[in-house]
Amino acid sequence: MRSFNRGALDMRPVTLTPAITRHAEGSTQVEFGDTRVLVTCSVEERVPPHLMGKGSGWVTAEYGMLPRSTHTRTQREAAKGKQTGRTLEIQRLIGRSMRAAVDLPGLGVRTFTLDCDVLQADGGTRTASITGAYVALVLAMRKLHKAGVMPRMPKLTPIAAVSVGVVKGEVRVDLDYDEDSTADVDLNLVATGDGRIVEVQGTAEHQLFDRKTMDAMLDAGLAAIRQLTEAQQKVLGA
Amino acid sequence: MRSFNRGALDMRPVTLTPAITRHAEGSTQVEFGDTRVLVTCSVEERVPPHLMGKGSGWVTAEYGMLPRSTHTRTQREAAKGKQTGRTLEIQRLIGRSMRAAVDLPGLGVRTFTLDCDVLQADGGTRTASITGAYVALVLAMRKLHKAGVMPRMPKLTPIAAVSVGVVKGEVRVDLDYDEDSTADVDLNLVATGDGRIVEVQGTAEHQLFDRKTMDAMLDAGLAAIRQLTEAQQKVLGA
């Protein structure tokens, strides 16, 4: 039996709590079951060097886990003096995904930074982060738009993300930590609600996989993402 | 008029939410008004080198701020590759305070690590951290005691912390960010409910202060701490 008593293709309960912090231009707390991530979107009126003088904006992301968001305590990256390869890989994925969701030239000369900090981890922290980051990003844009700082809302492509895996020979979506640790195949998918793909990263953990399994995982993932984008729209009231 | 419509010697509303996370042996979310800190207590069955073979336990602390817990975004320390002097100073203060609150030999050969992560900052993050850390530490001990891992609860000295300042010529307790930025004197006090002092750190920010002011600040701080230790006891049900 899976956690939360759900079927192989069901998400864990998903909660998106908007405007969870006071200072950030946009924020949300996203929960996929027991995985809980605080996402803030900060806006700064400058762009990275490679965009200077081009009139375009930028979206970037940073990711971190609180030391005891995990089952046993993980060393604090700030104390260790560097971010792990896993952290860098995840924040690069979140950043690329968010840039695919917006029209950068429409942002004006400003940078939107999405900070995804995992308060509690139970599998799927990167997919929850992406799903929540889209909400925080839109909220920040709306705030700037309302304040007259950004005359027009940029063109948006709603995206969300989910993990898919093969566990005990079965394709399942939204793996929790226990499933993730024993999965034979692990795939993270970022896509739109109507099935266009932003990122796909699949890894054979204990067993190589064939095209048929790949297809089944993509089908399952895209279906779950459709539900997630609906949940986002409900919160955003669009 | 002060925030939350309070008098010079009043605390902001204080909330202590115990057991806020799933994995940590002890945890609490502490709020002093809009300041919000997530504190976890992790237990590991080992001690630092200087205690090896001595039969005593250890308590230590780490402190961090989420990048957008602040009014404008602060650079992530993990990305920068080092912790600031302010961070190190605060976590040393929290660690010393917690060690003063327990009988280290009574802990057995184990280390209790208090992670204080600021989710939202509005002044007083170090004093809120200490006040919350005491609760998380006791919860972790009780868990180990209940599980039979720690046969006896160690001797405890309940402590809490508050900031005191001189703002516009007036002694005030529990400064929020706006008051803190303009205070002439800033003092952080860690003490027991019955007025015994653990730490006192006072700084003349814009104006030197005399003994009379020092005395008034200590009086105000110790009174506030009495209330805070009562709030802790209420949560801990002792």
Add this chain to the structure above:
Amino acid sequence: MRSFNRGALDMRPVTLTPAITRHAEGSTQVEFGDTRVLVTCSVEERVPPHLMGKGSGWVTAEYGMLPRSTHTRTQREAAKGKQTGRTLEIQRLIGRSMRAAVDLPGLGVRTFTLDCDVLQADGGTRTASITGAYVALVLAMRKLHKAGVMPRMPKLTPIAAVSVGVVKGEVRVDLDYDEDSTADVDLNLVATGDGRIVEVQGTAEHQLFDRKTMDAMLDAGLAAIRQLTEAQQKVLGA
């Protein structure tokens, strides 16, 4: 017209030069057109901490680019004091892929480290690295086997890797730098010659992609990988 006058589904000329260096247990220089990577395999009689006492071996990888392997000079990572996120991501990918290619318990208590250093870059450095690393790994194992150090050759699953992209609306394999810079979609595929997948990482660079494109890219990639594993076997004389 593509570089080397080739069709959309053709590889650039592939060269695998075995035993290119003198000290390493195994080595190869791999070229995909103008991309040139020196791969060495070093063997050490120890395993990382998480494998101690388990009787299993380990395979890991490191990746680097010479500063002027690129069109304009890139800062030396050793001088900068840290590896970029891109570097860490690539070396994690190579390491996972190589571990999927061998039976770790069969290695004995030893670590095989694959160093992939890019001498000249023209797109596809990570896929060339993986394709060459498999050869260097096998050569190192054979050397140990011949020397009687490793009584039995471990079970092997030949793997190779190729990049696939959508350029000007066309699915193409083995992109060179110019194509890579302008591709709408970029996918790296690691697989066996008979079509079982080890890793798939696809990214929408300038345009989201649908399932049909995904399918076409996987088909093209798996076909190219079949050729690459044949080239590997020719060099390995198996």
Add this chain to the structure above:
Amino acid sequence: MRSFNRGALDMRPVTLTPAITRHAEGSTQVEFGDTRVLVTCSVEERVPPHLMGKGSGWVTAEYGMLPRSTHTRTQREAAKGKQTGRTLEIQRLIGRSMRAAVDLPGLGVRTFTLDCDVLQADGGTRTASITGAYVALVLAMRKLHKAGVMPRMPKLTPIAAVSVGVVKGEVRVDLDYDEDSTADVDLNLVATGDGRIVEVQGTAEHQLFDRKTMDAMLDAGLAAIRQLTEAQQKVLGA
């Protein structure tokens, strides 16, 4: 019996040797008994970013211990690649104290950096540093004033610092290393000769302390500081 055959409220012999080095704008060697600190004051015609365009000057400090200034050799911070929390905490304290001693706008657009390097440590290195730093700072200002670079001497508030502790139940000032290691309470005080406080940092090392002890420590500390500011004035010939 205390070192140097002194009473509980007596300082160790204090020596302030001005102009001890050749290159610095101001310098002094300060000795509190066997504690010996070389302080230099360097002047640069620029200010940190947060003061640019404001017409004000800045005073900052750095602190270090020579590796064998201590009883057993301490690892060189430059070799270790980072400064300890203790070092950062002390240099922040010295910097704040010095800024309280001068009128920053009167400095002109320049930065005074006080380097406090401990040649020999026997307790009280931070208080000796502050006491010496005031002398070096004034000497540097006078040099600039004489040279016509700084038309008017800035307004100065003479300050000094001393440690106070409770050792064997007795309040004592200016603890040496042996006393410091066994003190129940440890307090560092920075103040003016006429009893106005700049900084107070008190810590319960092995025993909490009450208001009465706090008062006694402040009385003892302020009395000692009065003597120290007199010693400073004697050297400065004011």
Add this chain to the structure above:
Amino acid sequence: MRSFNRGALDMRPVTLTPAITRHAEGSTQVEFGDTRVLVTCSVEERVPPHLMGKGSGWVTAEYGMLPRSTHTRTQREAAKGKQTGRTLEIQRLIGRSMRAAVDLPGLGVRTFTLDCDVLQADGGTRTASITGAYVALVLAMRKLHKAGVMPRMPKLTPIAAVSVGVVKGEVRVDLDYDEDSTADVDLNLVATGDGRIVEVQGTAEHQLFDRKTMDAMLDAGLAAIRQLTEAQQKVLGA
């Protein structure tokens, strides 16, 4: 018998392969027997801060060893996060030598960076690097000159480098790794073909040496360097 069947004052076979990489303005692969170094020369249209506004150019160098260029694998400096003292010392030596070989003002406002990466090490990597770097530097200058970017070729002083040592009581040039490990004295010499010295660095490894030995080593080294500069001129076709 020495490696390559040579006499005490003979070089190992020397190979200089020009234009070995595609992107660099100049490049060469230099081999002294089994020592193999890839040298590239990169040109950037900027100078370091201390030369800004002076109209002069700059030449600098960086040095690295591939992890398995050595007999047993050496840790990657990029992974370790810092360059060793040996690496820094060698790249400072190469840089100084190259600056002695050209007229800096004649370079125009640009920086030539020589990257010397050791692909295979068997003693003499720093002397091979310098000998090859001179070739790569000249090739880069010629390229800029031909392209009309640098109107006149700068004045050049051809230089090369060799190691000399005392092994088993005998003065020998161009030591390989085995000889280097057991040499009593080790001297590196950088000079012109006509015997003018650029750098000399001699070290008593296991035995102090007298003036007579010093003289014999200088004689032997200068003779070898004459041959090396001839080999350079042959490749450069000057």
Add this chain to the structure above:
Amino acid sequence: MRSFNRGALDMRPVTLTPAITRHAEGSTQVEFGDTRVLVTCSVEERVPPHLMGKGSGWVTAEYGMLPRSTHTRTQREAAKGKQTGRTLEIQRLIGRSMRAAVDLPGLGVRTFTLDCDVLQADGGTRTASITGAYVALVLAMRKLHKAGVMPRMPKLTPIAAVSVGVVKGEVRVDLDYDEDSTADVDLNLVATGDGRIVEVQGTAEHQLFDRKTMDAMLDAGLAAIRQLTEAQQKVLGA
């Protein structure tokens, strides 16, 4: 006219003050004119990994400059987070020189660390450091010998060091900062009093140099070193 009114081949006034600090096993303050270095020798009862189980001892060195030992303030290496190439090069030179001065197996299983900290710099800091380090090392050995910890004094080879240069066409020894900045050739020599060479490092700063100049520099340097070893023996009372 040279500083201190001296001839081309004269040293500046040399002072060696033994036992200058209280905690170190051996120490000396060495002055070459206005260059002033504090050298301590610390003994630890352990050896580096490569000597474990071999019964031999070790001698090593570290070097640092106080930030304002120089004409203008130099950034503190501890604050910058790394030691410069110059620092590492100098401390490697000092360490090698000291190891040439003693019989390592005679030291027992212990490490002697020489910390050379420059209090005031005016040229020749590395040669002053070596000259002083020999004294501090001998003093530390004698202390251990007297205390019965080291039953026999190890065999010693007295060494010292001096800089030699070509300034305005003239060979001069012991250059001060002004001479050093304008010298055409700069050579550092470490040797015994009777003319056996430990290290020689010569650099053409602005002009290549021939064999005749090299010979003149060696003659001048060795003569000066004879005087320095006599000064050492006088202080050591041997």
